[in-house]
Amino acid sequence: MNVDETKKIVLIIEDEPPMLHILFDKLSESGFAVLQAKDGQEGLDTALAKHPDLILLDVLMPHMDGMTVLSKLREDDWGKNVPVILLTNVSPDGNDVIQSIVKTQPAYYFVKSDIKLESIVEKIHEVLSSAS
């Protein structure tokens, strides 16, 4: 996979193939260099290896859930500052989730069904521009 150096790299960690697919297509079309991972563990590994500019992270996934991935990332020197957008179908229910959100500081927490694909792109641009 060729990665254009000028392009920002976005890692998508998503276990649902159709979701991963459409996100990959949309972000690629939108001019990002897109990396993908099909579960939490793979995602964490990829992130730590490739140091993407931003991570789109699902929460409910096999092998390692998104919140765990994020916690681990935040333990890493590079990972603690990488912008992460949580993209999930789970409402942030329960104190545990909220506390970990407070602790791990994701840039956004979006419920997939409530957000347009276009808006995700916009938010990524917004986050990246504020981060640089």
Added chain:
Amino acid sequence: MRKKLAQHVFRLSTIETISLNLALLAVYVLFGKLGLLFASVNPSATAIWAPTGIALGSLLLFGYRVTPAIYIGAFIVNLTTSGTIETSLAIALGNTLEGIVATFLINKFANGIRAFSSISNIFKFVFFSAVLGTAISATIGTSTLILGGYAVVANFQPIWFTWWLGDMGGAMIVAPLLLVWSQNFKIHFSFKKALYFSFSFLCLLFLTILVFSGIFPYVYFLMPFAIWVALTFEYRGATLSNFVVALIAIYFTLHGIGPFTRFRSTNDALLLLQMFLGVFSITSLAFAAVVSINKKNTQAIQSSDERFKALLENSFDAFVLIDATSRITYASPSVKNVLGYTPKELEGTIGFNLVIPEDRAFTVKELAKLVLKPGGTITIEYRVMRKDKQIIWTQATGTNLLLDPLVNAVVVNFRDITERKSQEEEIKKNEKRFRSLVEKSGQGIALLDKKGKIIYMTTTITELLGYTQEEYEKKGNSLMHPDDRKSVEKKSKEILNHPGASVSLQYRILHKNGTYRWFDVLVTNLLDDEALHAYVVNFRDITDIKNIEEEVREEKIEDEAMLNSIGEGVIATDKDGRIAIANHIACKLTGWTEKELIGQSLVKAVPMTDENGEKIAIKDRPLTKVLMRGKKTANSKSIYYTRKDGTKFPVQLTLTPIILEDEVVGTIEVFRDITEEKQIEKTKNEFVSLASHQLRTPLATINWYVEELLAAKKDLGTKNAHYLDQVYVASHRMVGLINALLNTSRLELGTFAVEPKDIDFVESISQVIKDLTGGVKEKQITLKKDYKKSLPISADPKLLGILIQNLLSNAVKYSKPKGTVTIKLSHNKDGYTFSVKDNGCGIPASQEDKIFSKLFRADNARSLDPDGSGLGLYIVKSILDAVGGKVWFESVENKGTTFFLSLPAAGMKQKKGERQLH
């Protein structure tokens, strides 16, 4: 006699007496001399001798103290007429004696100056004065004249007669005039009566002149007129007319004119005239007397009658007079009060008509008895029917006065005694009841001798057990229920050797009909009592009472069984909130025993906490509110009861006041442990939550793919693009539905959080408008924004977004195409008010109260948008309830609706919770 005189004789001083005498003397001399002017048979004997009347009148009026004037007067008149001092003294003596004797006799026998009060006294008066007294004077006078040589014996008879008649005229005409007018001087005639008097008097005067002037010489024509005047004006009329007629008659007669003058000497004519005047006078006086006496009697009768009537009319009783046939001849006005009829309505009717038919026969009989008993009295009570058809009890006292000439009736005095009667009836009824109670209670007494043999027994035994006394005596103790024998024997021994002691027993005796009856028996040892020498046995049948007791016990057991079989806790309290009843479940739930609970204050014995574990103050306890307000209540919020061991359980309770005569006398609380229900509810909500999450993934996938397809519309063709649009809209609706469901489950779990931040209300509105999917463009709806550029508020951005979104999307959804939605936001010291106004279908009035309830959708909303969740407004309301805001609306069906929501000036209250809403 002195006393009698003193009654009508004035008390006078000496000077007054002398003055009186002198005045009288002058009058006497004047009239004496006038009279003697007409003397013809003898200078001293005249046919007109007024002084006799003057003397008599003044003696009767003033008493014997005027004797000197009369004596001296007579002496002077005679001395100056003819004869010597001696003869004059003698004649004067006669004149004086005449008056004194007549006065004495009149005072003694004819009621003195009141002689004219009765006819018999008038005749006595005439006899004493005009016949007897005058005879004395005439005899002494004539004798003196003869003895003194002034007359011859042969002339004794004409002189005596002239003298006598002359005096008689004075006595009969002058004396009555003086007496009557001196006593009744005052005239108080009415004008009419005065006119009448003048007319009749003038008629008499005119006729007298006609008669005595000889024009119409028929004296008897005077009589009817004299009687007329006498009848009309009584004594005063009579005496005055007598006097005037006499004056006229004498005048004409002296002049030789008139009916008595033909063929006779003047003296003879005068004598005839005197006789006529005497008869005339006595007749008219007699008629006057009749009228006067009659009038007086009438007056007396009238006044006593009036008194009598007044007495009766004012008395409490009513009264009627009835004749022997019971016809009412008089009814007192007070009958109106008692009977309702006016006296006039009753008079002439048969009294028995008033009596009700049932009582008529006996009242008729009583009246018949009374009628046969003159002067007798009876008192009876019977019922009568009033005019208003009301039947009342009356007590009547009848007095037979049929033979009393003044009454001629049976006097029936009666009064309404209905009230008394009804009281009596009441007492009677009570007595009857009491008696029957005693009889039916089946009490009896028996006396037993030392050996237990029956000496005496009341007959009630037959009523109670069906046996005759003999049968019972024969069977004796064998009739006792075998199960009771031992205890009875044992107890009876207690009093065997204890005089005065008594024992109470309860046992069954076999009735003749084969059933056992329960008896309560009190046996008293009175063997030592001198009068009795016996055991006194009081017994009564208590089978019914026993049965009732049994029933009550059974009922109680049933009640308890019912209370305890209820699956819910039941606690009844009194008006002070103290526990009166606590069923088995209530004890089990609270951990306390029934004994521990009863009498305790419920609010103290069972503490209550809210969902956060904070104790609910006594004043906020449902029980306190029910006791104070008297309204049934059930808890809507989660509350927990604390068990004896300190653990808590969620409770659902219903509290009902017990109200007696508008006063809360207690409460009944039914409650149950809803731990399990809460668990089920939680599981359900969790399931909904999970399911909803899982549903989101495919929906999000569909959305995103469709978004991408739509972004490349031109490749699709119009038709396909339109189809895809519909897919996208439906998918979004599904997302909205799922979100609403999730929010609802969170709201119901109470676990959602409120985390206020300082945000811009206007910014939130703008965000919602931007995110509004569908509707605005398609329906070409104009959004009118009526608010400032920014308005800071402390609010949870998500919740505020949900509130705005729900109201705004509803407004768009239910607006007519090309409609206008007006969004208003204002702020003052009381807080924020946000409103959304549409001109859509409105909310039917009948459904206004349900609009905020879960899953409710107005009928017209359903037809406009069949896919709505019915959760939006419920969520709005729930959120606002939680954050301290309010929501309300104004709506006119088919015109539009305005929804308002308000938030406190301080913004949303913070609330800790596990979840956030979307």
